[in-house]
Every structure is written in structure tokens, then in C-alpha cells.
Amino acid sequence: MNGNAVLDIRDLRVSFSVRRAGRKYQVRAVDGVSLSLAEGEVLGIVGESGCGKTTLGRSIVGLARPDSGTISFKGTDMTGASLRNMRLNIRMVFQDPYASLNPRRSIGDSVAEAGDINGFFTSRAERSAAIATTLTAVGLDPSFAARYPYELSGGQRQRAGIARTILPSPSIVIADEPVSALDVSVQAQVLNLMMDLREQLRLSMLFISHDLGVIGQISNRVAVMYMGRIVEQAATRTVLDDPRHPYTRSLVAAIPKPDPSKRILGAIETGEPPSLFKRPSGCAYAPRCPIASHRCLVDVPELRSAGADGRAIACHNA
Numbered sequence: 001m002n003g004n005a006v007l008d009i010r011d012l013r014v015s016f017s018v019r020r021a022g023r024k025y026q027v028r029a030v031d032g033v034s035l036s037l038a039e040g041e042v043l044g045i046v047g048e049s050g051c052g053k054t055t056l057g058r059s060i061v062g063l064a065r066p067d068s069g070t071i072s073f074k075g076t077d078m079t080g081a082s083l084r085n086m087r088l089n090i091r092m093v094f095q096d097p098y099a100s101l102n103p104r105r106s107i108g109d110s111v112a113e114a115g116d117i118n119g120f121f122t123s124r125a126e127r128s129a130a131i132a133t134t135l136t137a138v139g140l141d142p143s144f145a146a147r148y149p150y151e152l153s154g155g156q157r158q159r160a161g162i163a164r165t166i167l168p169s170p171s172i173v174i175a176d177e178p179v180s181a182l183d184v185s186v187q188a189q190v191l192n193l194m195m196d197l198r199e200q201l202r203l204s205m206l207f208i209s210h211d212l213g214v215i216g217q218i219s220n221r222v223a224v225m226y227m228g229r230i231v232e233q234a235a236t237r238t239v240l241d242d243p244r245h246p247y248t249r250s251l252v253a254a255i256p257k258p259d260p261s262k263r264i265l266g267a268i269e270t271g272e273p274p275s276l277f278k279r280p281s282g283c284a285y286a287p288r289c290p291i292a293s294h295r296c297l298v299d300v301p302e303l304r305s306a307g308a309d310g311r312a313i314a315c316h317n318a
């Protein structure tokens, strides 16, 4: 395992049994993912809808059961065992704060829930003070404790959703598309809040998004996912300035750039979007890839380190 990693994932596989047109399929949502997250680091996970990003995040917080592989927090494997206290160290912010805020509970009760379940507060006064401090930390007035989710705007609700994940203060936050459902005008405010909290609380973060532009603003490193696998991983600047995997190139090309000299050429995809029901036998990206060769149709490329900057790529031809 990586020496200073707070989170280390090895060969994680998560699949679902799905019925379609009378037949039973095994959908491999996460198909052999390995990654590590260093203390204080923000690792962006990017890829299009259905590539397995959410399933990866959910399995780390114990909401999806892995078929195999290991998930270690500071060196202790969390798969299998019921390690409730350990789970408090890793919390998840969801795209839709309604998914984590119970509409019938006050914001204060929702924010305190993990602390309540785990006997974190020794008195009512301590609990109220912790709620007030946490609401203030996410930019909400302490009076929001008495309100209900329907009384809040989208941005305020996501702030409350974030407050819920930092009481008690965790080591790692998994943020799953935390700004995608918000108006563009409030997206930057919530991203800034997450960056401030990361610094103040010394959080490590897995930041999941389909939008490489958003990931670029917030992450130190990026892992690009395609059909359940990581196809390229490198420092954020390296990925944005010099993407090598043809899929990463198409994602970077899709970020609007005013300067034509910065546009990436030769990144046009062909073919159908992927379906996990028809996984190609070789490289999963080959049917859409502009540089695919015969080998790509039969031989699945492994993620291999490529270059001194920590870059790894899974491509025969990049």
C-alpha cells in the first residue's frame, strides 16, 4: 500500500444482477479499480454517466457491497467487517441533498444524526452548540437548525447536506456530483465552501463528477473512469494540458476553451455510447476509439505507469 495513503483501494469489483427482456445479466459496475488517496489530497473521479463512479463511492462508505478487492482506511481493511466507528471517518455528500436530508426532520436533527447514532454528544447543550458551529462553518445561520429541507433553496440544502457529513469531523469526504444539481450561480460558492472546509478540517476528498471542467478546479489528481475501470490517472494539470488516453482526450476536448490554440484535435469519438450489457471483449473503449488497432479488439489493456509524473494509462496505442 502507498505509504501516506489515508484510503487505499485494491482491485475493487462491484456487480449487480439485472433482469432485462426476461434474461438475467451480471452488470460489472466497478471492474477492478485500484487507487489511493493521500492525506489532504483531492482526487477527482471523472467519467460519463453509468461508468461506475457512484458505485465506487457508495462501496467506499459501505452502501454497496463489493464482490472482491480491498478498501483500506489508514491501513485497516474495511470490507467485510462492520466497523461503524471507522465508517464515521469517511462520509458522503450526495448530488441531491434530498437523498440525505429527511424531509420530516429539522436541519439540526439531520446535521446531528451521525453524532446521535454514535453517542457522540454528552449533553443537549453540547449537541446544540455542535450543530450551531457546524451550520456556521458551512455558511448557514445557526437558526437554520429549526428549519426543514423544503424551506431551503437548493444551495442552502446542499450546504446543510455538507454540514451533515462534517459532524463529527471525518478524515475523508466522498463528494458525488455535489454541484451538478445546483444553479450555475451557486455552483462556485459551494465548490469554494468545500475547498475551505478541506483546508480547515484537513480533509482528504474523492470528488466525483462527469464534468472535467469542475474537477479541474478542485482536484490535485484525476482518475478517468470508463465502463468500470480507470483508463488514465495523473496530476490534474497533466491530464488537462496533455491528455494521452483517447477517452481522456475526448473529455478534455469537450471542455469549452476560448483560445483555439488550446483545443485538442483528433479527439472525435465515433460509435455508440457504451452499454454494460454488451461489454466488448477487448478494450471497452475500442468501439468508439479513433486510434484502435486490431489488438484493442481482443486484448484488455492494463493500467500501467507511463512517465515520471505519476501518470498511468490503460491503452495499447496512447
Ligand SMILES: Nc1ncnc2c1ncn2[C@@H]1O[C@H](COP(=O)(O)OP(=O)(O)OP(=O)(O)O)[C@@H](O)[C@H]1O
Pocket (backbone or CB within 6 Å): 016, 017, 018, 027, 028, 029, 047, 048, 049, 050, 051, 052, 053, 054, 055, 056, 210, 276
Ligand atoms: N442498485 C443497482 N442495481 C442494478 N444496477 C445498478 C445499481 N446501481 C448501479 N447500477 C448500474 O451500474 C452501472 C454504474 O452505475 P453508477 O451509478 O455507479 O454510474 P455513474 O458513473 O455514477 O453514473 P451516474 O453519473 O449516471 O450516476 C450502471 O449501469 C447502473 O445502471
